[in-house]
Amino acid sequence: MRQLPAISRRVAAAAVSVVLLGGAAACGPEKSGGDAKGGADGAPQKGGTLTVLNRQPQKTFDPARLYTSGGGNVPSLVYRTLTTRNRESGAEGTKVVPDLATDIGKASDDAKTWTYKLKDGLKYEDGSPITTADIKYGIERSFAAELSGGAPYLRDWLVGGDTYQGPYKEKKGLDSIETPDEKTIVFHLRKPEGDFPYVATSTQFAPVPKAKDTGAKYAEHPVSSGPYKVVKNANDGEQMVLERNENWSEATDKERHAYPDRIEVKSGLSSAVINQRLSSGQGADAAAVTTDTNLGPAELARVTGDKKLAERVGTGHFGYTNYLAFNPTVKPFDDPKVRQAISYAVNRTSVVNAAGGSSLAEPATTFLPNQKSFGFTKYDHFAGGATGDAAKAKELLKEAGQENLEITLTHSTAQDFETSPEIATAVQAALKEAGIKVKLEGLEINDYDEKTHTLDKQPGLFLAHWGADWPSGGPFLAPVFDGRQIVKEGAGNYNASRLDDSKVKDEIDEINKITDHDSAAERWGALDRKIGEQALTVPLFHPVYKRLYGKDVKNVVISDWTGVLDISQVAVK
Numbered sequence: 001m002r003q004l005p006a007i008s009r010r011v012a013a014a015a016v017s018v019v020l021l022g023g024a025a026a027c028g029p030e031k032s033g034g035d036a037k038g039g040a041d042g043a044p045q046k047g048g049t050l051t052v053l054n055r056q057p058q059k060t061f062d063p064a065r066l067y068t069s070g071g072g073n074v075p076s077l078v079y080r081t082l083t084t085r086n087r088e089s090g091a092e093g094t095k096v097v098p099d100l101a102t103d104i105g106k107a108s109d110d111a112k113t114w115t116y117k118l119k120d121g122l123k124y125e126d127g128s129p130i131t132t133a134d135i136k137y138g139i140e141r142s143f144a145a146e147l148s149g150g151a152p153y154l155r156d157w158l159v160g161g162d163t164y165q166g167p168y169k170e171k172k173g174l175d176s177i178e179t180p181d182e183k184t185i186v187f188h189l190r191k192p193e194g195d196f197p198y199v200a201t202s203t204q205f206a207p208v209p210k211a212k213d214t215g216a217k218y219a220e221h222p223v224s225s226g227p228y229k230v231v232k233n234a235n236d237g238e239q240m241v242l243e244r245n246e247n248w249s250e251a252t253d254k255e256r257h258a259y260p261d262r263i264e265v266k267s268g269l270s271s272a273v274i275n276q277r278l279s280s281g282q283g284a285d286a287a288a289v290t291t292d293t294n295l296g297p298a299e300l301a302r303v304t305g306d307k308k309l310a311e312r313v314g315t316g317h318f319g320y321t322n323y324l325a326f327n328p329t330v331k332p333f334d335d336p337k338v339r340q341a342i343s344y345a346v347n348r349t350s351v352v353n354a355a356g357g358s359s360l361a362e363p364a365t366t367f368l369p370n371q372k373s374f375g376f377t378k379y380d381h382f383a384g385g386a387t388g389d390a391a392k393a394k395e396l397l398k399e400a401g402q403e404n405l406e407i408t409l410t411h412s413t414a415q416d417f418e419t420s421p422e423i424a425t426a427v428q429a430a431l432k433e434a435g436i437k438v439k440l441e442g443l444e445i446n447d448y449d450e451k452t453h454t455l456d457k458q459p460g461l462f463l464a465h466w467g468a469d470w471p472s473g474g475p476f477l478a479p480v481f482d483g484r485q486i487v488k489e490g491a492g493n494y495n496a497s498r499l500d501d502s503k504v505k506d507e508i509d510e511i512n513k514i515t516d517h518d519s520a521a522e523r524w525g526a527l528d529r530k531i532g533e534q535a536l537t538v539p540l541f542h543p544v545y546k547r548l549y550g551k552d553v554k555n556v557v558i559s560d561w562t563g564v565l566d567i568s569q570v571a572v573k
Contacts, residue, residue, distance in 0.1 A: 043554075044259050044571030044573070045573045046258075046571075046573070047259070047260070047261050047572075048260050048261060048262075048287060048571075048572040048573040049260060049261065049262040049263070049264060050260040050262070050264070050289065050553075050567065050572050051263075051264050051265075051266065051284050051287060051550075052074065052263065052264070052265040052288070052289055052290065052291060052567060053269055053274045053288050053289070053290050054267045054269065054274070054291060054293065055267070055270065055274065056267060057235070057237055057268055058236070058237025058238065058240065058265070058267065059236060059237055060149065060219055060236055060237060061075065061078075061219040061222065061230065061233060061236070061237045061240070062147060062216075062218050062219040062222070063075065063079050063142075063150075063203035063206040063222065064138070064141050064142035064147040064150050064203075064204060064208075065142075065147050065148065065149040065219075066149075066150060066202075066203040066204075067150060067151055073291060073566050073567050073568060074240070074242075074263075074265060074291070075203050076203075076226065077226050077227060077242060077256070077258075077263065077567065078222060078224045078225075078226045078228055078229065078230060078245075079206035079224075079225060079226055080099050080100050080122075080225040080226045080253065081099050081100060081200060081201055081202065081203065081205040082098075082099060082101045082105070082116050082185075082200040082201075082205045083096050083098055083099050083101060083105070083197050083201050083205075084097060084098075084201050085562070085566075086255070086559070087255045087256070087566055088557060088559060089556075089557050089558055089559060090558075090560055091371065091372060091373065091560050092559070093557070093558075093559020093561050094371065094373035094471040094560050094561045095373075096197045096198050096200075096201060096470075096517075097255065099201075099253070099255065100118055100119060100135070100207070101116040101119070101200075102116075102117045103116075104197040105197045107196070107515045110192045110513045111193055111194045111196065111512065111513050111515055112188065112190075112192050112193075113186065113187065113189070114186070114187045114196050114197075114200075115184065115185070115187075116185050116186075116200075117183050118131075118132060118182075118183045119252050121251065122252055123248075124223050124224065124225055125224040125225075125229045125245045126247070127247045129182075130207045130225055131207070132179040132181070132182055132183060132184060132185040134208055134209050134210070135205060135206075136173065136174075136177045136179050136185060137167065137173070137209075138204065138205065138207050139154060139174075139177060139204050139205060140164070140173050140174055141166055141168075141208060142154070142166075142204040143155065143164045143165060143166040144167070144168050146168065146215060146216050150202070150203070150204050151199070151202050151469065153199050154199070154204060156190075157191075157196075157199075158174060158176045158177065158188070158189060158190070159176035159188045159190050161174065161190075167210075168215065175188075176188040176189075191509070192509070192512045192513040193512055194474075194511070194512050194513060194520055195512070198471075198472060201470070202469075206225060207225050208223070209223055219233065219236065219237070220233050224245045226245065226248060227244065227248045227253065227256050227258035228243060228244060228245055228248075228258065228263060229242065229243060229245045230242060237265075237267070238267045239265065239266060239267070240263075240265040241262065241263070241265075242262065242263040242264075242265075243263075244258070244261060244262075255568065256568040256569075257568065257569055259555070259569075259572070260571070260572055264284075271294075271296075274293045275293065275299055275548055278312075278548040278549065279303075279548060281550050281552075286551050286552040287550050287552045287572035288549070288550040288553070289549045289550060289553055289567060289570060290547055290548070291564045291565055291567065292564070293547065294545050294546055295546040295547065297356045297357055297360065300313075300356075300360070300546055303548070312549055312550070312551060312553075313546050313547065313548055313549075314547050314549060314556050314558045314565055315544060315545070315546060315558065316544070316546075316547065316558040316560075316562075316563035317369075317542070317544060317545070317560045317563050318369075318467065318545065318560070318562060318563030319369040319374055319467060319468045319471050319476065319560075320369060320466070320468075320542060320543055321367055321368070321369055321465065321466055321467075321539055321541075321542055322355075322364070322423075322463070322464075322465045322539075322541050322542070322543070323464055323465070323537045323538055323540050324346070324427065324463065324537060324540065325463075325464035325497070325537055326339050326460065326461060326496065326535070326537065327458045327459060327461070327462075328497055328498065328536070330458075330459065330460030330461075331460070332400070332402055332405065332407070332460075333461060335402070336535055337396045337397070337399055338396075338405070339535035339536070340382050340396050340535045341392075341393040341397045341434065341436075342393070342431065342436070342461075342538060343382035343384070343535050344382045344384040344389045344390075344392045344393040344434070345384065345388050345389070345390055345430055345431050345433065345436065346384060346427060346430050346538055346540070347387045347388040347426065347429070347430035348363040348384075348386060348387075348540065348541065349363070349386045350387070350426040350429065351423060351426045351427065351540050351541060353426070354420075354423045354425065354426040355422075355541055355543070359546065360544050360546065361541040361542070361544060362543075362544060363386070363540075363541055365378075365383075365539055366378065366379055366380075366528060366529075366539055367476070367477070367480075367528050367531070367532060367539055368473055368524065368528045369468075369476070370542055371560055372521065373471035373560065373561075374468070374471055374472065374473050374521065374524065374525075375472075375473040375520070375522060375523070375525030375526075375528065376525060377525030377528060377529050381533055381535070382535065388430050388433065388434075390434040393434035393435075393436075394434055394435055403435065404435070405436045405437065406436075406437040406438075407431075407436060407439070407460065407461055408438070408439045408460065409424055409427060409438050409439070409440055409461050409463070410443065410448070410452060410463070411424040411442055411443070412442065412443055412448035412449075413442040413443065413445070413448075414444075414445040414448075421440070423463060423540070424440050424442070424463060427540075428440060449491060450491045452464065452496075453491045453492060453493055454491045455486065455487065455489075455493045458496050462496075464496070464537075466479075466494070470561070471560065472517065472520070472521070472524070473511075473521060473523075473524020473527070473528065474511065474512065476524075477508070477527060477528060477531070479495070480494050480495055481495060481497070481499045481501075481504060481531050481536070482495070482508055483499060483500025483504075484500075486498060486500065497534075499531070504527070504530075504531065507527050508527070510523075511523045511524060511527070545563050545564070547564070549565060550572075552573075553570055554571040554573075555569050555570055556569075556570070557569040
């Protein structure tokens with residue numbers, strides 16, 4: 001089972017691709033999240049219009065087709081789900097909390113069965129009650145081929161999900177989802193999944209009344225269960241207008257504040273235009289935010305020099321790691337000593353500088369992100385220090401009989417922080433100090449994706465990156481190190497090392513039975529440390545996101561789950 005397909009990685013990349021364009025280190029404000037005042041004086045109040053300025057259009061607003069929460073939190077204003085993110089800044093925001101349900105789920109049968117009860121008083125925008133049958137139907141329609149694009153977990157996890165084709169083709173629903181009454185829903189899984197409450201935050205768990213389902217046209221006017229309803233949806237999400245859902249009850253929803261009366265989403269803008277508009281704050285832009293556009297090094301340096309602008313920068317972290325990937329089936333990377341030598345030789349200071357500087361990137365020595373929720377356990381098995389250890393690398397290469405080593409490093413030519421020529425050049429220069437001659441192979445982004453993620457095409461060494469759909473070690477380690485997730489056909493293989501270790505697989509299975517997140521996180525951290533001993537990757541850095549917001553924006557909340565400003569908390573008055 002492959003837990004994170006390419007779209008997950010690309011969603012994360014799209015959200016941060018303009019952050020780091022290379023160059024010297026930039027310094028900037030270190031404000032993380034915000035307080036009730038945000039960018040202006042006074043406590044948050046109801047009223048006003050919030051404008052969202054984004055580069056990437058929503059593409060679709062159908063809950064079945066959205067990948068996880070999608071769209072920088074915009075869907076969660078319209079769609080409530082069984083569970084949701086804790087809407088707080090930083091590490092507190094990595095917790096899963098109840099939404100439509102009374103709790104985050106009760107597990108039984110070693111986390112193969114999950115039961116939820118709905119809260120009282122839940123209503124759609126038309127005043128009709130929300131039932132568990134609607135949640136079951138919303139999930140079932142996400143299996144329809146016409147509504148593809150959503151997260152794949154339920155197809156893999158639910159009993160019978162691997163063959164089910166959705167309610168448009170099959171008269172019978174999924175037997176693995178039971179609704180014994182209007183308030184109770186039970187899920188039966190093929191194997192233990194302690195992280196099920198995290199998946200229950202995805203929009204596939206949003207209720208959809210069967211009588212109101214219009215198939216592929218549902219996104220044009222979906223039936224809202226959240227604080228806002230869609231009154232305009234142009235070009236499939238490119239331009240959207242949301243207004244209050246008068247039948248939403250704040251008494252049933254502790255996570256969303258719904259301060260603005262109206263929210264206007266404008267997409268398809270360039271990053272330069274977005275940051276210029278947020279900076280100047282003229283007219284409606286004074287009450288504007290972005291959920292997908294970052295400050296680059298030059299922009300951040302300019303903002304730092306302006307005290308008022310610096311106060312309007314939010315800092316975000318998301319579970320993401322940039323690394324060097326080895327394919328041990330390609331010589332000389334089959335030799336652990338060669339992989340270790342490269343690990344020692346890497347100069348993380350130069351890599352961080354190439355990625356935009358210490359305000360925009362943090363050096364990494366672990367594969368798991370440096371957040372407690374993932375199980376971060378500090379280690380550095382091949383400690384080269386901040387600038388690498390060329391002498392130790394040369395020593396290992398001599399032992400391996402590779403004193404005149406020549407290798408190729410594959411990267412993309414796209415100007416983004418993950419795989420850019422600047423980062424490849426920084427790695428090349430560091431390895432040269434250890435006597436390793438590196439030829440750079442730059443590929444256009446589509447060619448790069450195909451080559452680096454197709455099993456029989458994967459190069460011996462390439463720049464790679466991974467982001468998780470929720471803050472847990474499982475969706476981070478399993479796709480990259482679980483041999484059962486090696487994809488043999490198509491461009492979907494992320495286990496470049498071909499690791500297929502029975503002990504690793506057994507430990508993954510055991511951790512998946514654990515429903516206490518802190519206990520599971522500790523085990524994920526230990527597993528990461530153990531896998532790291534094999535030098536199958538070289539962690540390089542974790543990105544940091546800096547985003548401007550308008551001068552009239554208050555109550556800025558940026559969690560470590562998404563790394564983006566949570567517009568469900570924002571006020572503009």
